Amino acid sequence: MSAGTPPAGVPRYVDEVGRRLRDLPRDERASIETDLAQHVRESGCATYRECIDRLGPPDAYAAGLREGLGLVPYRRSRAPFVKVALVVVLSIVAIGVWRVSRPDPLPDDFAPLGVGGYAVSGSDVRSVGGLLIGLGPDAGAARIALFVVNDSDRTLHVERIGLPSVRMRGGETTIGGDPDEQPPLRPGETEVSTIWSTDVRIGAIPDVHNTVLTEHSDVDEPFAPFEWAPGTAYVISIDGTVDACSTGLTALDGAGGPITVAFSVGDHGFEYEISRYSFDTRAC
């Protein structure tokens, strides 16, 4: 039989390690914490300080545990003030307008993604006129919709998702790159500056045991894992405060009503109608 109530340091240590397992399903995490408590007790530590001395700091312990379990490292979201929701857009029709270039090569086991384009709206929209929607440089609350396409030829089991840095100028969309090194805007060009600085990585995960999304803003509510078929897109809707942005988006058939976003990824053209979104396009 167990010796009864564990020493006071044990539950606290277990709890601290457990924080770095928040991305796991609840049952899994609870099961790990039960085992962990037993393991910590085996080490003989009584106070929290003794547990740290014998087992190392909780974050280091959690990192080692995750490594042994074959999990990716735990990462808190880099943009805690931004809430992220996921909406699926499924239809694809062809017209090519923008070319997509990726200056940062992806590691071999990552699937290429296309960023089709995005539309923005919010209280700081500076101008709406004709086909342009713009945001001021010190945008406050805003909603941004980003189309991200699975540009690989295989179904992706999404394991984690972050937010890319995106720059669209003229007819080109660039993912990643240093926003401070962008060339000046030429007359007639439309530039969409970097809004996010988080790296985006969506990997093809062959092992279905690791399909929980771990990279997002609200770490207490992990996304359910999902499969992402080739050529389909997800629309990522972002509400909240963004650091800074100035944007312009060319819509094919006008602001206010449904907006059609056309783009190409490699040799493939895509066209999406953003009729599922209602954008607040008031001028400031």
Next chain:
Amino acid sequence: MEESQLRKGALDLAVLALLARGESYGYELTQALVIAGFDGLGDATIYGTMRRMEQHGLVTSRLQPSPDGPARKYYRLTADGEHELEQGAKRWHELANSMHDLLRLR
């Protein structure tokens, strides 16, 4: 190649090999791994490894009540684990032979 990378890759096989000698519990396994040269890996990594191997059906565990301390979890190999050990040992020997030849030709 960094030494810790080599050891991490070999850890699963080392655990299987140790358990082939008989049932063992967490702390005892950790000590045996240290003696076998796998120090510096950390309790947590080893514990996570044991759990993962149990999830994959290579080991199974039981709780042994103890009159003067917490119950201990004892691990032992399953039939799948024994098979994996056999296959893993074979692969290891083949790799070791290839590397031996390669390094000799360096």
